[in-house]
Amino acid sequence: MLKIGLIGDIHGNLEALEAVLEYLSTKQKVDKIVVLGDIVGYMANPNECVELVKDYDCIQGNHDSTVVYGEDLDWFNPVAKEALIWTINELTDKNKNILRDFPLTKIYREEDFTISHGTLNSPEKFLYMDRSFEARESFDLMETQLLFIGHTHVPQYFISNGDNSFADIEMVSDIDYKREIQLQKGKKYIFNIGSVGQPRDHNYKSCFVIYDTDRKTIKYVRLPYKVKITARKVKKNRLPKFLYKRILVGM
Numbered sequence: 001m002l003k004i005g006l007i008g009d010i011h012g013n014l015e016a017l018e019a020v021l022e023y024l025s026t027k028q029k030v031d032k033i034v035v036l037g038d039i040v041g042y043m044a045n046p047n048e049c050v051e052l053v054k055d056y057d058c059i060q061g062n063h064d065s066t067v068v069y070g071e072d073l074d075w076f077n078p079v080a081k082e083a084l085i086w087t088i089n090e091l092t093d094k095n096k097n098i099l100r101d102f103p104l105t106k107i108y109r110e111e112d113f114t115i116s117h118g119t120l121n122s123p124e125k126f127l128y129m130d131r132s133f134e135a136r137e138s139f140d141l142m143e144t145q146l147l148f149i150g151h152t153h154v155p156q157y158f159i160s161n162g163d164n165s166f167a168d169i170e171m172v173s174d175i176d177y178k179r180e181i182q183l184q185k186g187k188k189y190i191f192n193i194g195s196v197g198q199p200r201d202h203n204y205k206s207c208f209v210i211y212d213t214d215r216k217t218i219k220y221v222r223l224p225y226k227v228k229i230t231a232r233k234v235k236k237n238r239l240p241k242f243l244y245k246r247i248l249v250g251m
């Protein structure tokens with residue numbers, strides 16, 4: 001019997017993270033907080049964000065992995081790459097070691113869910129999932145009823161009614177924030193929980209999920225935060241200008 005807050009893609013956005021943690025602990029009184037990776041990269045407070053989440057259950061995202069190992073920088077677009085180089089210089093060795101110790105996936109058998117930053121197949125490759133056919137392999141590999149992912153920064157979810165065939169997988173992209181999703185026995189679900197620190201669905205508000213293991217419900221939440229302060233820090237720290245525009249409108 002647990003109320004679990006699932007958050008991810010924080011990307012060094014301290015104002016968003018503080019607002020979300022405050023909401024989950026005081027308003028929702030969750031029993032547990034789980035972090036789905038990309039704690040750093042893009043915004044100006046990577047150290048503070050690592051220090052705030054380090055005692056929760058965390059997994060690595062692709063940005064966390066890159067700042068730790070310094071590899072794959074050329075995989076990123078020029079804006080992300082520039083912000084990652086800034087982050088590598090900014091992060092303390094202590095916080096890099098904390099990120100290094102996070103696993104890529106984690107299974108919670110009792111609560112019947114798994115977490116991964118991207119797809120469950122080849123989690124070390126951080127593959128995106130935003131179409132039904134990309135969900136199929138993950139459904140095949142799931143040992144739990146639920147899988148929570150992030151990475152695209154766009155909330156959506158997939159439902160498999162049984163055999164995980166392409167035709168069997170339903171994709172839902174228009175999230176109803178007023179309603180809870182009631183989980184049904186015999187079905188499997190993959191929830192992309194959206195992004196706390198850099199949403200890309202034209203809504204600047206932080207996005208995350210609450211899973212009630214007792215009532216078997218999922219709730220998507222949008223929460224406003226002091227986004228102008230975050231944007232000003234982008235300028236002050238000479239991070240790429242595009243990040244300033246992007247954060248204000250959620251793109």
Ligand SMILES: [Fe+2]
Pocket residue numbers: 009011038061063151152153
């Ligand atoms: Fe991300």
